[in-house]
Amino acid sequence: MKPNPVHGALFGLAIGDALGVPVEMIKRDVLKQDPVVDFANYKGPEGYKGHNQPLGTFSDDSSLTFCLAASLCDGYNLNDIAAQFVKYFFEDYWTAGGTVFGVGKSTEDSITRLQNGVPPERSGNYDVNCTGNGSLMRILPLLFHLRPYPVGMRYHMTRQVACITHGSMQTILPCFYFLEFALELLNGSDKQTAYANAAQTVSTFIQNLELGQQDIDVLKPLISEDITKRSEESINTIHHAVHTIQAAMYCFMKTNNYKEAVLMAxxxxxxxxxxxxxxxxxxxxxxxxxxxxxxxxxxxxxxxEIRDLCDRLSIAMGL
Known part of the structure; x- marks a missing residue:
């Protein structure tokens, strides 16, 4: 089967993930001296890094992405998505090599609640201070399901899937922006047009939500300014969803091809x-x-197996 946007998105995500695994939590100044240029077993000044995983190993980011993609092959069913997450965490489903590693606390706690019978509508961390990127990292396959729907329904589904693990607006809004921007790309917009259109769509829609100032400010750097005009020093790459979406957009918009984008990230x-x-x-x-x-x-x-999953999701989505 001819590869299509599903293949690009899922392989693109997993390979970016795997390139980053060996140097997770290594500081920027260290990587400036010894940058990642390929899959590698990185050994920094503090010793071996990378969760002791072989080359090409992806983390929970990709595993949970593949779980969502596998579920969507049979339609949109929140309970089934949740069941896939439980299968990953407790049965090593869609792990790279039979080992679960790197899972954040909100994700782990939420999946444990799912295992204990809490429904996905109530399993996530709804604390206003829940800011992690654990829903943002896995939500991309939803793009291919929500593309025919109006923006209100797209937001509703994005929120539902995000809230399985992360229920604050600090995490939902980055997911919403991410998928709205990706939808522009899927529909054929060039980068700059996609950036402008997504800003307009998202800013118009969230005006109808009852948001506090802290939540309104979450997407301000992406909908009210040009993120590429920021200095690299101002781009934060800690595990908060608001910072991750800004950093990803910075890297994507500042580069001209796949390899440049992921290596910058x-x-x-x-x-x-x-x-x-x-x-x-x-x-x-x-x-x-x-x-x-x-x-x-x-x-x-x-x-x-990733290629097979991409083929199945493509067929299911009519792509």
Whole structure:
């Protein structure tokens, strides 16, 4: 089957993730001296990094993305999505090599609640201070399901899927922006047009939501300014959703191809796997599967199974 946007998005995300795994939480100044240029077992001044995983290993970012994609192959069913997450965490489903690693506390706690019978509508962390990027990192496959729907329904589904683990507006709004921007790319917009259109769509829609000032400010750098005009020093890559979406957009908008985008994201340091996963999903979607280095496609763990999943999701989505 001819690869299409699904292949670009999912492989793009997983390869970005895998490039970032070996250097997760390495600081930017260290990576400036010894930048990532390929899949590698990075050994920094503090010793071996990378969760002791082999080359090409993706983390929970990709695993949960694949769980969502697998569920969507059979339609949109929140209970089934939740069941897939439980299967991943407790049965090693869609892990790269049979090991669950790197899972954030909100995600772990939420999936544990699902295992204990709490429905997905109530399983997530709804604390206003829940700011992690654990829903943002995995939500991209929803793009292909929500594309025919009006913006209100797109927001509703985005919120539902995000809230399985992360229920604050600090996490929902970055997910909403991410998918609205990705939808512009999927529909054929160039980067700058997509940036302008997504800002207009999102800003208009959220005016109808009852948001406090803190929530309104979440997307301000993306809908009220040009993120590429910021200095690299001002781009934060810690594990907060608001920072991750800004960093991913910065890397995607500042570069001209898939490889440049994901390597920039990794080498910004800190939450390298998630920044590069979100960046890589956008870059793979926009530039296309065929632009991702073939060596990386071959080296990513479970490459053939990812390709099969992409084929099945493409058929299910009519792409």
């Amino acid at each position: 990794v080498n910004l340091g800190d939450d390298t796997d998630t920044t590069a996963a979100v960046t890589g999903g956008l870059a793979g979607l926009y530039y296309g599967f065929d632009t991702i280095p073939e060596k990386w496609i071959d080296q990513i763990k479970r490459s053939n």
